[in-house]
Amino acid sequence: MATRPEEVFKNDDSQVLTRASREFRYRKEGNFVKDGRDFKTWYHIDDAQRLVWKYYNDIKDNFPFGTNQSIKDVMLPPYVSFDDDRLNVVNFFSVLINFFQQAENQHKVFFPFMVKPETGGAHYIAGFLRRNPKGQVDIIIFNPIGLSKHDRIGTELAKLDKDSLNIANIISSPHTIQSTEKDNGPLVSCGPICVEFLRIAMSNLDWLTMLDKDFKLPPDLLAPLQEEYQEIIQKYRLKHDQLLTQVTETDLDQLDEDYKFIIEAMLNGLMTWLRQDSVKATVQFDEDDWFSEDNYGSESELYDASDEEEFSDEEENPDDKGELINTPSTSPNLKPEMTIITPYSSPKLSPQKQVENKMELEELNNSIIKKVENNQPQVSFDTNLNILEENNLNKSTVSSPSGVKYVQDEIDRLRKASKSFFAIRCEKKATLIETALQEAIRKGDDVRNDEGVRAALGYHRIFSFFGLKKADALQHIEESLNPPKNQL
Structure with missing residues (x-):
């Protein structure tokens, strides 16, 4: 061959x-x-x-x-x-x-x-x-x-x-x-x-x-x-x-x-297990933790911070201040509580919407994607629901904001990766970032600092390899904002 x-x-x-x-x-x-x-x-x-x-x-x-x-x-x-x-x-x-x-x-x-x-x-x-x-x-x-x-x-x-x-x-x-x-x-x-x-x-x-x-x-x-x-x-x-x-x-x-x-x-099987045990997903960003160092939550979790020096299989980077996705371990009744960060949650938006289960969260994400696929009007944040709603495209915008190329590179990278079977939901994440990018361009500021763009970049696809590690897409954007001295 x-x-x-x-x-x-x-x-x-x-x-x-x-x-x-x-x-x-x-x-x-x-x-x-x-x-x-x-x-x-x-x-x-x-x-x-x-x-x-x-x-x-x-x-x-x-x-x-x-x-x-x-x-x-x-x-x-x-x-x-x-x-x-x-x-x-x-x-x-x-x-x-x-x-x-x-x-x-x-x-x-x-x-x-x-x-x-x-x-x-x-x-x-x-x-x-x-x-x-x-x-x-x-x-x-x-x-x-x-x-x-x-x-x-x-x-x-x-x-x-x-x-x-x-x-x-x-x-x-x-x-x-x-x-x-x-x-x-x-x-x-x-x-x-x-x-x-x-x-x-x-x-x-x-x-x-x-x-x-x-x-x-x-x-x-x-x-x-x-x-x-x-x-x-x-x-x-x-x-x-x-x-x-x-x-x-x-x-x-x-x-x-x-x-x-x-x-x-x-x-x-895992989705069935979660549904049967009435898992509730809380869409949550903690404003204090959005750029704080990852911590591993309660003492009941399988990992805690005291284990990292001897037991961690990931390098610790004291400068890697990523978002927290905190999942307590199961209770004796095997009914875990699960905290999920949805792409368009923001630390400054409140009140937070309680999503009854993961399937509802998926429906919200899918509705966002359908708007983009069907060429619907521009979208923006609804501060009451933490999801997107239509916005008027005729509003004036500031041309050529900074950082667009870097974000577009991440979209292209995810779409290229989506061709692999193991790259689960790469295309969905790329679409979510693209939607947030369009809104950020309308605002005219550096899109890399836009809350919606950062939330989409930081979105963890299901079964992400290192659930408590900052998403690669967000990490890449932060590196573009703070390049090594030899690249300046």
């Missing part, structure tokens, strides 16, 4: 790279370029998905139990998940297990996953759902930090309804493979370690079948404990880099196709 023009390029060493390997080595985040081969770089979720998908598809031996079954006969494709500020351990695993228990999946024995299940968290764990001969489900959890004082995942898993979900056992690895001491600071190595765990486990289903609470690890996974830790992790990263040079553009298309079934099922 012919190689697409955009599929490969040559770096300074004349080595041919695929898009997957290029993005692993040269992933742009703000003003920085992150290299997955670097020990201090966290694995991006796209890289983790591609690596695990490739390992799964490259396993060709017959498994298990001396039969002629293949891995795909007994195992669902691995689910490598993006996280979201509305996800937590209880609702995520409830939906994951329900999916595994669906009739069409009853013949599968294993369901591998690699996720960041804490609310707005960024620490990878890996594991499997395993069906026992009685049809019950074992949850196998591999957390690289083991059962340390920072492991709140096990505590949250204990809240799952074992009877209704037909859970037999929750088996957690006690092994402390990773630590802040070994990583010399933030826990940057959870990505490569979890990828290696899945690679080894998917190739050793007999071992996985027999795995019990003693959690005896294969020798390959014990290597970081027995040899030079950082040296081993570096070998993992370089091996993964080489694997991604084998992931073609055609493979990436197939990956998107393979994930559609589970993505749709998980989205539908």
